[in-house]
Amino acid sequence: MFGGGGGMNPRKMEQMMEQMGIDVEDVDAEEVIIRTSEYDLVFDDAEVTKMDARGQETYQVIGSPEEVESGAAGGADAAGAGASEDAGSAIPDDDVEIVATRTGVSESEAREALEEHDGDLAAAVEALE
Known part of the structure; x- marks a missing residue:
């Protein structure tokens, strides 16, 4: 190197x-x-x-x-309708932190909002504000 x-x-x-x-x-x-x-x-x-x-x-x-x-x-669900555990792993921690900081909610609430909106930051923030 x-x-x-x-x-x-x-x-x-x-x-x-x-x-x-x-x-x-x-x-x-x-x-x-x-x-x-x-x-x-x-x-x-x-x-x-x-x-x-x-x-x-x-x-x-x-x-x-x-x-x-x-x-x-x-344990991923091949059909795409995964458990919340699988969906949570698909949401980057940085995105969760951004939404939580922006809206003032907990990281778990931010992750749930991101999961509900398929990882769309703007939609998750809008839903929480």
């Missing part, structure tokens, strides 16, 4: 990344699912690292996935 840094001291690398405004943290993930139109990739006990470079978040997933039928992983 930094041209010949393969032998670089990890502490030195961490200091350089901090100076560049890059924060790195491990994510304690139990399972990672990547859904495609053809299949799902399921990583059990994957190593997940989150890198935040000035607001741009990048996730690195290390592990060996199992390829399963599309929609079969994680």
Whole structure:
């Protein structure tokens, strides 16, 4: 990544990344699912690292996935009428935070409004105001 840094001291690398405004943290993930139109990739006990470079978040997933039928992983409802748990996972936390901050409601109320409006921020805010 930094041209010949393969032998670089990890502490030195961490200091350089901090100076560049890059924060790195491990994510304690139990399972990672990547859904495609053809299949799902399921990583059990994957190593997940989150890198935040000035607001741009990048996730690195290390592990060996199992390829399963599309929609079969994680208890997703293939018909599309998912339980609230599945719908909640489809709403980005950033969107929930935006709606909650804008309207002054709790994050759970904001998430419910976003779910009712299929993730439409403006419609959720309008419904809560």
